Amino acid sequence: MNRDPKEEQKLITLCQEGNIEALERLYRCFSQDVYNMALRMTGSSDIAEEVTQEVFISVFKDIWRFQFQSSFTTWLYRIVMRRSADFFRKNKHHLVRSVDWENSDQHNPPFEIDDPGPNPCDVAFENEREQLIEYAILSLSKKQRTILLLRYVQNLSYEEIAGILRCRLGTVKSRLNRAHRSLERKLSEMKII
Amino acid sequence: MKRWLRRYVAVRSEKISADLLRRYIENELSEKERMDVQSRLENSKAWMMEYERTQKYLSLLHALPSHSAPDRIWSHIAREVRSIPPKRPEWIWLYANLRHVKNFAYGMAVVLLLILGLRFPFSEPAYQVVTIQDMNRYRAEAESFVANHELACESLLPRESLIAYYTYK
Secondary structure, eight states: OOOOHHHHHHHHHHHHTTOHHHHHHHHHHHHHHHHHHHHHHHSBHHHHHHHHHHHHHHHHHHGGGOOSSSOHHHHHHHHHHHHHHHHHHHTTTOOOOSOBOSHHHHHSOOOOTTOOSSOHHHHHHHHHHHHHHHHHHHTSOHHHHHHHHHHHTSOOOHHHHHHHHTOOHHHHHHHHHHHHHHHHHHHHHTTOO | OHHHHHHHHHHHTTOOOHHHHHHHHTTOSOHHHHHHHHHHHHHOHHHHHHHHHHHHHHHHHHTOOOOOOOTHHHHHHHHHHHHSOOOOOHHHHHHHHHGGGHHHHHHHHHHHHHHHHHHSOTTSOOOOOOOHHHHHHHHHHHHHHIIIIITTTSOHHHHHHHHHHHHOO
């Protein structure tokens, strides 16, 4: 769905009046970003579903607090961060050891007989490589992972990231540098780069 | 300044900086820094190799697949949202509307304070209020003081007589 600021503002206003259809349209607009962020933050599609669900319920409950002083995306991602943090707090004992990418099969159907496309071996190799990268991202610290995902998966600017994380621009840049260094080291160890 | 100096030293000392190359690829460097890195890339094979490595690394990050949220999530949300009415008490609604007239209210408060200030001139000095009773008390004390001190030079008898006279007058 195309994000038109005026349309977005209208939907938010309607949502503030308790309109569920407006919430559904907001959901259609942002669910993929929220789900992807939650998936990569938690490393499990089940938990990502739960987090996405909680995020949009929180949006509906607390949207009256939104006063159009920041962008809706910033406000929304702040909720995603909070809900993911809640998940980590509740599951301190939970160690992310394996990557559960159920959906990756849906997007890259690996073996179809009639498919004249890429070689199945290449597809399998590509899938494995993607999983390794995802695993490397998951093994970063929570702060480094968050900043890296906001920058490269959600394609947000430094200013927007600073707004979401409520920190200074310099902090964002230095933290991103550290995240890059850690990830590059991990990918080198895995012989990916 | 310190950061700029560090970067400058890194470039000058032939040290290959991955950070610098990443910023170069993402177009975040100033024109001067950009030219500097470009000349390094043209002249040094090591820099070029590091550049290719960084570019590959960044392309991996940008190429991360996007997963679409399963449809069942919305049905859960819709069910949940319908069962819980939006929490928005009346006073919060009132607050949400009143915040629009906040500046006007502040202005009115300032004007009201100015009017009150003019109406009740608090800045004038406060005069000491002396009651009649206080005046009388002072007078009585003055008489006793005079009797006790001013008549100190008199001999004892007339002094006491005078004190008695003024005290019981």
